[in-house]
Amino acid sequence: MGITGIGLKARHTAELLARRPSLRFLEVHAENYMSAGGPAHRWLTALREAYPVSIHGVGLSLGGAEPLDADHLADLAALVDRYQPELVSEHLAWCRIDGTYLNDLLPIPYTDASLSLVADHIDQTQTALRRRILVENPSSYTAFPESDWDEAAFLAELARRTGCGILLDVNNIHVSAHNVGLDARAYLAALPAGAVGEIHVAGHEPVEHDGRAVLLDTHGAPVTAAVWDLYRQALTRFGPIPTLVERDANIPPLAELLAEAATADGIAEVLPGKDGAHAHAA
């Protein structure tokens, strides 16, 4: 058993049920299961018998300036009760204002006021779910002039105040490093070693926007060599943390995703152990 899981996609379900490939976990987007019934619940119920589940929310709006949507939080709690996931995560971002939901993970400025607000929202979520959640670092395309925290320190302080863990998306760090000038190495060093509970790796695409080269976090391409390199650094610092190969667009055949998961497992297997010796391949 490696440390790597994949996202559950409808087109892979039959093959996963038939072949049961070795995977550390399956991750689903919470909002795709916020229905009373339907085939998606039937599939997840069947796969739940074979794999641990990770529930990854994209719509709670932890960074929203308005109160959390109580109905949404209740639906999330019901989903967590139903599937008993090993991991539950959300984003350091906002997506909802005045009752309008924008289908994106929008950035917030890193100020003291934002910190108190997001910490309150995380407290409220962890209370409602009766468990710790992981909070994911965003991919950034812009920096706010009013920010007076750097992102890694902001996340570390959220973890300290609320007891939440961190979902470290190394592709997002890479993308943000290019787009807004983060120092990826310093970012990893600034996060507390015990706080990282999951890692995401994903693909991105270079685009030109307003005459500037931007890296767009698309989850639509294979993981690049630079992101694998950052992943190796992250594992070296944080240990063999459960890792998701995240693909939400241009979904390839299952075999290609399993090959990317095997790449991540291969990196984990040759890391120096705590005593300096190399860990054995399984």
Next chain:
Amino acid sequence: MPTLLERQRDMRDWVLATAGTPPLPNAGLHRDNTLGGLAAVLAAGFPVTHRLVGEACFIGLAQAYVRHEPPHEAPLLRYGTGFPAWLRGQEVARQLPYLADVARLEAAWTHAYHATEAAPLDAGALATLGDAVEDAVWRLHPSHRFVTSPWPVDRVWRANQPDAGDATVDLDTEGDTHLLVVRPAAEVLLIRLGPGAFALLMALGAGLPLGSAWDNALALDAGFNLEHELTGLLAAQVFTGVELP
């Protein structure tokens, strides 16, 4: 400096507007992401409508609808329930007069797909009723929706499935459509009903006992054969229970 609330309202206004000055560098990426993502959600929920008008037209319609009625909740499984009614008022619906009804059928299909599960009617429960069966209320599966149209929207729907081949639909002679859309198990069923069966199920769905529902059916179709219709509907598992009121 603006407050967080002001920042977020400015971003929302910019993302949903068609013009204006971006509130932050690269805000256009977020506009593209939101509108593109929501248009893709609508394209996935209305695949036949999408196919009938083509990619460029659909994306234009979808983005206009998103600006008109953005989502109010994060789960997008039900997003677009108002799209068929909105579509009816658009120019393209004058050119393709059946388009909004096809979209209405797709919205009913999506509702049934995500609806709550329920066990089908047990044949034993029916047998124990004996002669009281006409006094009983018959419960329709909770996933059901009725769709009616002057156009053969079910045939248009079937002819535009990925595996349908080159079927043609005669819009002039195959119309006056009454449909039951229901998901008793894993698959959504589109069941075409005659006017009598439609009246029967509408009455049962409204909670009338079978005898009264039968009268409704006979009023619309003097040749209505209850036993024949019920046999087919029971085989399709569209009922979940019978009970005496």
